[in-house]
Amino acid sequence: MSERILEVTGLTKRFGGFVALDKVSLHLDEGERLGLIGPNGSGKTTMINCISGALINDEGRVQFKGADITGLKAHKRAQLGIARSFQVPKPFGSMTVLENLCIPLEFAARGRTDPGAVEDQAMEILKMIGFEDRARENSAGLTQVDMRKLELARALAAKPALLVSDEAMAGLSASEVDDILEILFKLNATGVAVIMIEHIMRAVMRYSQRIIVLDAGQKIAEGTPDEVIHDPQVERAYLGE
Amino acid sequence: MKLDKFWIACIAILILGFVFTKNADNEFYFFTTYVILQGLVMAVAWNILGGFTGYVNFGAAGFFAVGVYTSVALNKAFGLPLPVILAVAGIIGGLLGLGAGYLTLRLKGVYFAIATLATALVIETIVNNWKYVGGAAGTYVLQPKQSFIFDNYIELLFMLMLVLSVAAVAISRYLSSSRVGKGLAAIRDDEVAAECMGVPTLRLKLISTTAMGVLMSIAGAPFPFFVTFVDPVSAFALLIAVNAIAMPMIGGTAYWYGPVIGALILGVVQETATVTISSELNLLIVGVLLVLFITMAPQGIVGVYHDWRKKRDAK
Numbered sequence: 001m002s003e004r005i006l007e008v009t010g011l012t013k014r015f016g017g018f019v020a021l022d023k024v025s026l027h028l029d030e031g032e033r034l035g036l037i038g039p040n041g042s043g044k045t046t047m048i049n050c051i052s053g054a055l056i057n058d059e060g061r062v063q064f065k066g067a068d069i070t071g072l073k074a075h076k077r078a079q080l081g082i083a084r085s086f087q088v089p090k091p092f093g094s095m096t097v098l099e100n101l102c103i104p105l106e107f108a109a110r111g112r113t114d115p116g117a118v119e120d121q122a123m124e125i126l127k128m129i130g131f132e133d134r135a136r137e138n139s140a141g142l143t144q145v146d147m148r149k150l151e152l153a154r155a156l157a158a159k160p161a162l163l164v165s166d167e168a169m170a171g172l173s174a175s176e177v178d179d180i181l182e183i184l185f186k187l188n189a190t191g192v193a194v195i196m197i198e199h200i201m202r203a204v205m206r207y208s209q210r211i212i213v214l215d216a217g218q219k220i221a222e223g224t225p226d227e228v229i230h231d232p233q234v235e236r237a238y239l240g241e
Numbered sequence: 242m243k244l245d246k247f248w249i250a251c252i253a254i255l256i257l258g259f260v261f262t263k264n265a266d267n268e269f270y271f272f273t274t275y276v277i278l279q280g281l282v283m284a285v286a287w288n289i290l291g292g293f294t295g296y297v298n299f300g301a302a303g304f305f306a307v308g309v310y311t312s313v314a315l316n317k318a319f320g321l322p323l324p325v326i327l328a329v330a331g332i333i334g335g336l337l338g339l340g341a342g343y344l345t346l347r348l349k350g351v352y353f354a355i356a357t358l359a360t361a362l363v364i365e366t367i368v369n370n371w372k373y374v375g376g377a378a379g380t381y382v383l384q385p386k387q388s389f390i391f392d393n394y395i396e397l398l399f400m401l402m403l404v405l406s407v408a409a410v411a412i413s414r415y416l417s418s419s420r421v422g423k424g425l426a427a428i429r430d431d432e433v434a435a436e437c438m439g440v441p442t443l444r445l446k447l448i449s450t451t452a453m454g455v456l457m458s459i460a461g462a463p464f465p466f467f468v469t470f471v472d473p474v475s476a477f478a479l480l481i482a483v484n485a486i487a488m489p490m491i492g493g494t495a496y497w498y499g500p501v502i503g504a505l506i507l508g509v510v511q512e513t514a515t516v517t518i519s520s521e522l523n524l525l526i527v528g529v530l531l532v533l534f535i536t537m538a539p540q541g542i543v544g545v546y547h548d549w550r551k552k553r554d555a556k
Contacts (some may be wrong), residue, residue, distance in 0.1 A: 052437055078439035086437075092430035092493065103427045106420055109441025158438060 003030045004066075005162055005193050006051070011060035013046050020046040022217040023060065028162065028193050030104040035225070036197045039237055042214040044197045045087065046166045051195070053077040065161070078108040083160035087167040087197075089147035093140035097131070097150055098122050102140050103158040108158035125156050129183045144238030145176045152183055156192075163187060164195045169203055177203055205229070213237065247414065251407045258403040262396040271399040275467060277508030278402040279508055283481065284488035284500035285409040286456035291486070292494030293417055294449040295429030296345060297354040301485035304454055305362025306368065306476040307334050308461025313374045313382060313471055323385075323401070323463065330462035331455045338454020342447040349432070365477045378473025384464040398467050402460075409456050414497040416452065425449055457485075480523055484511075487531045493505055493541025 001139040006028040021043045028034050036044050049055040051062060053074030062070045062157070069077055083104070092100050100124035105113050113121060126132040131149055139150060148168050154161055165184060169177045181203055189195050198204045204211065205225040213221040213228055215237040221228050228234055265271070283301060290296050298304075308330040315321050315329060341357065348356050369377045384394040391397045416422050424445045427435035436442045465471045484507065492503025507530065514522045538545050 054433060054437065073441075074436040075439050075441045078437055084437055086434065090434035092427050092432040092434065094426060094430050099423075103423060103435070103440065106423060107427075107441075110439070144377040154438065 002027070005030045005032075005064065007063040008047075008051065009061045010062075011047070011050060011062065013043075013050055013055060013057050014181050019217050021050070021057070024214070024217070024219050025060075026197065026212055026219070026222075028191055030161070031188065031191050032193050033188055033207055034193075034195045034207045035204040035211040036195055036214065037199070037204055037211060037213035037228075038143075041216075042237075043217045044214055045166060046217075047049075047214065048084060048166055048195065048197060049187055049214060052082055052164060075107070078104070078158055079110070081159070081161035082164070083108065083155040083158040083162070084164040085151035085155045085166055085168055087170065088142075089151050091139035091142070091147060091150055091154075093138075094168075096136050097126065097139050097142070097153075098135040100150060100154050101125060104154055104158035112159055122157060125153055129153055129156075136160075145172055145179070148172065148180060149183065152180070152187070156187060160192055162193045162195070164197070166197050167199065168196075169198060169200050181207060194236075201229075247411075251411065257352060257406060258400055262391055262400060268393070268395050271395045272332045275395070275399050275402050277408045277504065277512060278399075279464070280484050280488060280508045281406050281501060281504035282402070282409045282460040283457060283485040284492075284504040285406075285413045285497075286453045286460065287485040288489040288494055288500040289413055289416055290449050290453040292489050292499065293422060293425040293429065294446060296446070296450070297350075297486075298341070298357045298453065298481065299354050299486070300357035300359075300361035301457060302479070302482040303357070303364045304334055304337060304457035305461035305464075305481050305485075306361075306364060306473075307337055308458035309464045309471060309476040310368055310371075310374050311458065313463040313465050316382060316465065317373070317380075323466070323467055327459055327462050331459045334458020334461075335451045335455040337458070337510075338450040338452070339447060340449035341454065342443075345450070346443065346448050349386075361477065361482070368473050368476070375472060377473060379470055379474075381470050382468075384466050384469060394466065398463050401463055405456075405459060409460075410497065410501060412452060412456070413500075416449070417497045421445060421448060457549045480527070481530075483524065483527050487527045489541070491530055491534050491541055493543030494539065496543050499541050499543045506542070528540065 004027055006081060008026045010023045010025055012019055012023055024047065036047065038044050046055065050057045053072060056071055061068060064082060092103060094124045098119065102118050105118045105121055123132060123135060126135055129149060131153060134146065142150060152165065152168060169180050172180065177200060184194060184196065184207060196204060196207055208225055211223065211225050211228045212219060213234050220237060221231045283305060287298060287301055290298055311330040311333050315326050325372065330553045335405060344356055345353060388397045391400065424440045427438065427440050428442050428445060432442055467538050468475060488503035488507050489500040491507055492501065493499030507527065511523045511526055514526055534541060
C-alpha cells in the first residue's frame with residue numbers, strides 16, 4: 001500500500017460570517033491523482049489555499065507526510081514539497097521563462113538542488129514539457145496557454161511531492177486542454193501526487209483516479225469518476241432540482 | 242581574494258576623492274558634491290525597497306530627518322563623536338525601517354505608499370513640537386573644531402559622504418545580485434506567487450526595508466554639521482523626498498546602477514542650475530524630468546540603453 005501524503009481533517013474556514021469550508025476532510029496517497037470539483041463558490045480554491053498555506057484554516061488539521069503543518073507559512077510548505085499553480089497565471093513578469101523556474105529551484109527546492117546546476121535543471125523541466133524554445137523569452141509576453149504551461153513548469157521546479165493545479169485549463173481550446181493534460185500526466189508519472197481543480201469535466205474525468213465534490217463548503221460526494229457522475233446529490237448541485 | 246572591477250572602481254573613487262580634498266582649494270566644490278552624493282545615497286536606499294522590492298516609499302524625507310534629528314539630539318546632549326552619531330542614527334533608522342517592513346503585512350501598493358507619507362508627517366509633527374532639538378524654530382549646530390586629517394570640516398564631510406555613497410552602492414549591488422535580490426524581484430513581480438514558490442517574503446521584505454531605513458538615516462546624520470542650522474523645513478524638505486524617488490526613476494529602478502546614474506545626472510543638473518540660474522528652479526527641473534521619463538521612458542536611462550542594445554543585436 002502506498003503512503004498517505006496529505007491528510008486534511010475537519011477543515012473549516014470562515015470569511016467573517018460566511019463559512020467557505022465546513023468541516024471538510026480529504027486525503028491523498030503518494031502519487032495519486034485526485035480531482036476536486038464543485039460549482040462556483042463551493043470552496044475549491046479556499047481548500048487549496050488552506051492546503052498550500054496562502055490562507056490559514058480556522059479549525060481542523062492539515063497533515064503532510066505525517067507531520068502537522070496547520071498554521072505553517074506558505075513558503076515553508078513549499079519547501080516541504082507542496083507546490084501549486086494559480087488559476088489566474090502569476091508569472092514573475094520582469095523575468096524570462098527560465099528565470100521564473102530558477103526562483104522555486106533556489107528557494108522552495110533549495111536543500112534539494114545543487115546550487116551550481118539551477119539553470120540546467122530549469123532547462124530540463126522546460127524540455128520535459130516541450131517548452132525549451134521559450135526559455136529566454138520574457139514571461140509577461142506569453143500567450144494564455146503558454147502562461148498556463150509556465151505555471152505548471154514553475155510549480156514543478158519546486159520539486160514537489162504534491163502539486164495542486166488550480167484550473168490550469170479554464171478558457172483553453174480543446175487541443176490546448178490536451179496539451180496541459182499531457183503535461184499533468186507526465187508530471188504524475190514522475191511520482192508527484194496531483195490535486196486537480198477543474199471545471200472542464202472531460203479533463204477531470206479522464207485524469208482523476210478519485211474525485212471529491214464540494215458544494216457550499218461541504219463535501220457532498222467522493223468516489224471514482226464513474227460513481228461521482230451518477231450521484232444524485234452531485235446532479236442536484238450542478239443542475240438544481 | 243580576487244578583486245573584481247567593481248571593487249577596484251570603488252577604491253579608485255575613494256582615493257580620487259581623498260586626493261581631491263588635498264588639491265582643490267575652492268570649498269564650493271565640496272559643498273556641491275556633498276549635496277549630490279547625499280542625493281545618491283538617498284536614491285540608492287530608496288531603490289532597494291522601491292526598485293528591487295516594489296514597495297514605493299513617499300516618506301524618504303522622514304527617514305532622512307530621523308538621522309538629522311538623532312544627530313542634533315545626540316550632539317546637544319552628549320557631544321558624541323560623529324562616527325558614534327552615525328551608528329546610532331543607523332540603528333534608529335533601521336528600527337523605523339523594520340517597522341515599515343511589518344506594515345507591508347497589511348498594506349500593499351498605494352496604501353503602503355500613503356502610510357509612508359503619513360509616517361513622515363507624524364515624525365515632522367513630533368520634531369516641530371520637540372523644543373530640545375529646536376522645534377519649529379530650528380537650532381544651530383556648531384561644526385567641531387578638529388577635522389581629523391583634513392584642512393577643514395567640509396572636506397571631512399565630503400569624504401564621509403563619499404564613503405557612505407560607495408558603501409550604499411556596494412550594499413545595493415550585493416542585494417540585487419545575490420539570492421536575496423532574486424527573491425526580492427519575485428516579491429516585486431508577484432508576492433503571493435513568490436511565497437508559494439518558497440520565497441520567505443516577510444523576512445526578505447524586512448531585510449529590504451531595514452537596509453533602506455539604515456542608509457537613509459545615516460545619509461541624514463551628518464546634515465546638521467553640513468548646514469549648521471537645522472529646522473524642520475530643511476530636514477523634511479520636499480526636494481529630498483522627491484529626489485529620492487526621481488533619481489532612481491530617471492536612472493532606472495531594475496538595476497543597482499540605475500539610481501547611481503540618475504543621481505549623478507539629476508544632481509549635476511540641479512547644482513548647475515542653482516548656481517547659474519536660480520536655486521528655486523530645482524523642484525521644477527525634477528518635476529519636468531520626472532514627467533518626461535515616466536511617460537516616455539518608464540524603465541529609465543538604463544532601460545532605454547537595454548532596449549537600444551537589444552534592437553542593435555537583433556539587426
